[in-house]
Amino acid sequence: MAERIIKLPDVGEGVAEAELVEWHVQVGDVVQEDMVLAAVMTGKATVEIPSPVEGEVTFRHGEVGDVIATGTVILKIKVAGQDAPDEHDEPESKPEPAVAVEPMQERMAPEPAAVETPPPPKPVEKPRAPAAPRAEGDRPLASPAVRxxxxxxxxxxxxxxxxxxxxxxxxxxxxxxxxRGSGKTVGAGLQPNTSIQEVKVVGLRRRIAQKMALAKSRIPHITYVEEVDMTALEELRARLNAQPGGAQNKDRPKLTILPFLMRAMVKAIGEQPGINAHFDDEAGVIRQFGAVHIGVAAQTPAGLVVPVVRHAEARDIFDCAREVARLSDAAKNGTAQSEELSGSTITISSLGAMGGIVSTPVINHPEVAIVGVNKLAIRPHWDGTQFVPRKMMNLSSSFDHRVIDGWDAAVFVQRLKTLLETPALIFVEE
Missing domain, CATH: 4.10.320.10 (E3-binding domain)
Structure with missing residues (x-):
């Protein structure tokens, strides 16, 4: 019988430690080769650790949320069918010395077997009285199995x-x-629930919390909201999506609002390059980028991530749509690479139909601007003579007020409004 030691591997990216975010096994579990044992996180990428052997887990180190150094022993697996231990095995216990056999002639005749007397009957245990109820808010005492x-x-x-x-x-x-039927009786009425559940903040949720706290503590936000008439753009989008497939456009993705907004942002940034920037507040330097790398905030089962569409300035409407769909799927499936979740220069925050009327998006530090997309809805709009139904949508955009003045923020949003309300302008090369 041998024991295989498993250490936290070097997950790359030059990091020396990783956060333990999932355990898939417990001590005593029998595991198969290639079965996932645990998952660790670096940055926003999650790495699964598979089992190299088949055997029984005899040791497990670390709890979910712990940050563990690379090379630390996290598991030991007892492997059956191996006679000699490997270099990590514990030394086998030494055999006990043999007991000498006395000469036959010196043995005494066996004594007659003693008659065993039956043990006295065990005292009848009195039923234990119920314990006094615990004070409200106290954590009840129970074993892990009972819990x-x-x-x-x-x-x-x-x-x-x-x-x-x-x-x-x-x-x-x-x-x-x-x-007793969960302690409920007919006519008992509503009962108070004094339960308190503690949820440990680990993994991606902890990274999100840290980044949001950093952004709100360092960046003085200014949020500017504007209403946009999306009727013409929605008509154009519907026509483009309804085009029949052919040799040239059979692979065209379905268009959402986002690709049009991304192209509008590229044009508006060309006129105001200071919007597409990072502010290094420690060095006191603003870095304006020629490349427009647009982060698109996406909700996943694990939490909020921001996949990045790189070089949006070099992509057309359909290429933007194709890349957004690919990155969104990768983020939701947990297959997005670390480089696909970092490096944005400006971000879009969109909740789709759940977007509400107005929002106050938090800037993705160290960026200086974020564009929030609110819900699209048909609203009455005054055309100068009467109210007519139009497809309206609000843009709620936040800016770093240390480097973006209110006037510049308004100019940027108003330029987006013009481009979205007259979508032909998005396709005009200047």
Whole structure:
């Protein structure tokens, strides 16, 4: 029997540590070769650690949320079918010395077997009285197995009467609770729920929290909101999407509003390059970029990530749409590479139909601007003589007020409004 030691691997990018975000095994589990054992995160990329062997987990180091140095032993797996231990195995215990056999002639005749007397009967254990109820807000006492069973059954342990030592909840207490019908009686009415659930902030959620705190603590935001008439652009988008497939456009993706907005941003940035910049507040330097790398904030099961469409200035409408779709799928599937989730120079924040009327998007530090897309809806619009139904949408955009004045922010948004309301201008090369 041998033991295989698994260390936290070098996940690349020159990092010396990684955050443990998932455990897929526990001590005592039998694992198969290539089975995922754990997942760690560096930056915003998650790396899975597979098992190199088949065997039983005998040791596990670290809890979810811990930051572990590269090369640290995180698992040990007992491997069956190997006679000799490998270099990481523990030394086998030495055999005990053999016991000498006494000469036959010196052995004494066996004594008659003693008659065993039956043990005295065990005293009848009196049923334990229920413990006093715990104070409101106190965490109930229970073993991990009891907590797991209660969680799977949807039981709030604070509603279970404990009978174990020191007020500990036992499996029998859960059984009794379930037999009583979760303690609810007909006509009992609404019951207070004093439960408190602690959720550890780890992985991507912790990275998001850190970045949002950094952005809000360092950047004085100014948010500018403008209403945009999207009727003409929506008609153009519908026509382009309805075009029949052919040899030249059979691979064309379906167009959303985002590719048009991205191209409008490229044109507006050409007139105001200071919008497409990073502010290094520690060095006191503004870096204006010729390349327009647009981050598109995307919600995933793990949290908010920002895949980046690189060189939007060199992409047409359909190429932008194709890249947005590819990156969005990769982000939601967890397959996006680290370089695809960093390096943006300006960001779009869009919640689609959930976008609301107005929002106050947080700037993606160290950028100086973010464009927020709100919900598209048909609203009455005054055309000078009467109210007519138009497809309207608000843009809620935030700017770093240390480097972008209110006037410049307004000029930028008004230019976007003009381009989106007259979409033919987006395609005019100047």
């Amino acid at each position: 797991l069973r209660a969680r799977e059954a949807g039981i709030d342990l604070r509603q279970v009467t404990p009978t174990g030592p020191a007020g500990r909840i036992t499996h029998e207490d859960l059984d009794a609770f379930l037999e």
